[in-house]
Amino acid sequence: MLTIALSKGRLADQTLDLMEKAGYDVTAAREKSRKLILEDQEAGLRFILAKPSDVPTYVEYGAADIGVVGKDTLLEEGRQLYEVLDLGLGKCRMCVAGPASLKDKLDEIPNKRVGTKYPNITRNYFEGVKKESVEIIKLNGSVELAPLTGLAEVIVDIVESGRTLYENGLDVLETVADISARLVVNRVSMKMKADEIKPMISRLRDALQEQEGEN
Amino acid sequence: MGNKFYTPDGFTDQVPGFCAFKRDMEARLRNLFLMNGYEEIETPGIEYFDVYRSFVAEEELYKFSDGKGRLLCTRYDGTIPVARYAAGRNDTMPTRLFYIENMYRAGQIGGGKQSGFTQAGIELLGASGSKSDAEVLALAIKSALELGITDLQVSLGQVQFFKGLSRQLGLNDETIAKIKTAIANRDSVTIEKLDLSREDRDTLLMITESGGTYDTIDQMLPRVTDESAKEALANIKEILDIMERYGYLKYVSVDLGLIESIDYYTGMVFKGYTYEVGFPIFTGGRYDDALKTFGKDMAAVGFSISLTLSMTALMRQDKFTPAAGVKVIVGGDFEAAMVTAEALRAEGTAAALDTTGMTEEELDAYAKAKGIETIMYMDGGKA
Structure with a gap:
């Protein structure tokens, strides 16, 4: 069995x-x-x-x-x-997303606050890949709200079509992993x-x- | 505070019945190890953090400091303290040591995985070669059988095989890392997609799918040109030969993909599995480089078996019965009861003595509640 x-x-x-x-x-x-x-x-x-x-x-x-x-x-x-x-x-992607204005400028923000449902993935990506300390804010849903309300500068989340992001003036900034x-x-x-x-x-x-x- | 009724997360009491069963397991393993020429060692349970620094992730050690501010940690495993001890001495080699101790591991995620558990294990120090490897593997199998775990499967690997094969295939570090992950995950799809010759990919696929005994080695041998990879296969073959003589070949299969701890082990590695527990009950292997950390060049091979997991396995396999407590209680007239109890004890029958002056009815009810079979009520000669 x-x-x-x-x-x-x-x-x-x-x-x-x-x-x-x-x-x-x-x-x-x-x-x-x-x-x-x-x-x-x-x-x-x-x-x-x-x-x-x-x-x-x-x-x-x-x-x-x-x-x-x-x-x-x-x-x-x-x-x-x-x-x-x-x-x-x-199939989808795990991405760093934020205001479209941050495109290619992500590295310019010091001490980023990152909203996410995935604190471990976020930590591994920023510390392990980008060699950078960030403040992680654990959220449980509607993560897109975080950059819109000023709770965080960027988010790490699953992106399928990206429609929710675009409709809220957000965009994919970096890809963390293919899912x-x-x-x-x-x-x-x-x-x-x-x-x-x-x-x-x-x-x-x-x-x-x-x-x-x-x- | 609010936690005074509870054990910390990951720790449990060994309650009566269970504790007795566990002590019996310990006694059987102690005897087995002694019969094989191993001497018991007890390390303090608290080590300097420096002892474990190069072996264990910081998050997994319980740490605190001594009066001088030096960082200490609790015992994480049996091997490293024994290596520390052996490296500080000039004993005539080989040395055979064993331990049965509690281990403490912090940072285990999720409930159910114990932070405190008991392991028994042996270390054979200053002895290299396949015959020494085989002695340790045979004792691991004997230990499981001794505990009553007969549905046993052992994977036997050799980390030099993969190291040698990587050299032979002329791979860069990045590709090796990728292959290591793929093999560790038994992920054949990633290997299929690698930019290698058909033959090389087949060789790697065979690693993820190996699981026979001599046939696995025979299939692999013609594909190998690297000398140390060949030696690794010869090492496994010799170990299998000795297992056959012990009658243990039926438990063992070759798994060349056993490379999760490739940075620690230097030769043979093995893991033992049984039904109804999701983790290996024993692990072991050759770790010739570990003693270099303590400034000594010394061959070393050993294994440890988890008594905690073994007990879980036996319980779920319906092979566990909690040991019964005392079977006799003596009460009534205190003087007479005491003499009787002492007489029973002298002839080897465990007996409890009522010290609270229960009546015959009370003693009856008490014995029933406690599951005590025999009640002896002394009337003190008044009858």
Whole structure:
């Protein structure tokens, strides 16, 4: 029995589509109910629906063998996992954004205040890549408000189309990382349940390649 | 203050029953290590920060200072204090040491990962070569079996293999870093996309997918030209030979991608896994460079097993029964009860003595509540 942690929401549905394409019976997981654990004895699969930011935790501790989660969450949580496949789902970018007037002038502001839902990614980027100390302001949503209200000079956030930014007079200033959903595996499960997990990885990889061929 | 009822985050009490079970595990490992010629050492539990400075991230050490303002920290692992001790002496080599101690690690994220836990481990110092490597690996496997962990899988790697292969492929530091991450993540897709020859990419892919024993080495050998990478494979082969003689080959598989701690280890590395815990229960390897930090050039190989994780595994595998407490209580007339209790103890039966003057009914109720099987009520000759 493999336990698979899915990120609640659209990503869960997309993951199930891909698994179906790879030949797995995921009807149990499609069931519309309030159940948090969906099990299919015959297929040997158990799905748990977790908040995306919790998926790496479930997998690291072995409460789930496998998980599907965005690279943003993996970077932020910094867990010890095997990150075996880029599923190419939910593609977007982690960016530094701010008033369009700051374009190419980001380095000119000293002692920046940065609003973000991702304090670890932000710290790693400014301290590790840009070699600069910043003041990080942890926010929980509508991060674009921070530069508009003067709470922070810039933000670090996920950018998909960039529409929210542009409509508020903001723009992408720098790209921190490319983001997409990844298949992660617990390091012990990879060993103890290799007979189930390794075939699953290669079937999903094949399904992905097939999908790429179609597009 | 408001915290007086609680243990700090990441720390737990070993409650009766569990504690007894754990002491029994410790006793079995102590005996095993002694039987194999290892001597026990107890380090103070508090070290100068300088001892750990080059080995452990600052955030992971609990720190405070002594009366002179020198920075101290709590014991993070068993190996480094033992290395410090051995480096300061001129003992005849090889030296075999073991420890069973509590370790303290700060900065562990999230609940569930313990900041305080117990490890048992051995260090074989001043002994190089495959036979010494194999002794340590065999003892790691014996330890797990001794504790009752029979669903055991051990990954065996060799960090010189990857170092040698990187040289052979003539890669720059940036590419090596990328490959290291990809291998550590078992991420074959990134390796597929590398700008290398088909053959070289296949070699790297084989690292991420290795998992056999002799077959893995045989497949890899023709692809390797670097001398130290070849030696690494020969080292693994010799260790496998010895494991076979112990009857332990069924537990071991080769994993050349075991390179997460490549900067610390210098040769063989291994990790032991079982069901129902998400982390390896034991880890070990050869660390010949660590003693150089303490000014000594000394070969060293060792392993440690987490008693805390082992206990969790045994519990979840239904192989754990909390040890029962005392089975006999003696009460009633105090003089007679005391003599009886002492007599029982002298013949090896654990017995509790009522010191509160309970009546027969009260003693009955008490024994029932405590799960004590036998009650002896002394009437003091009045009957």
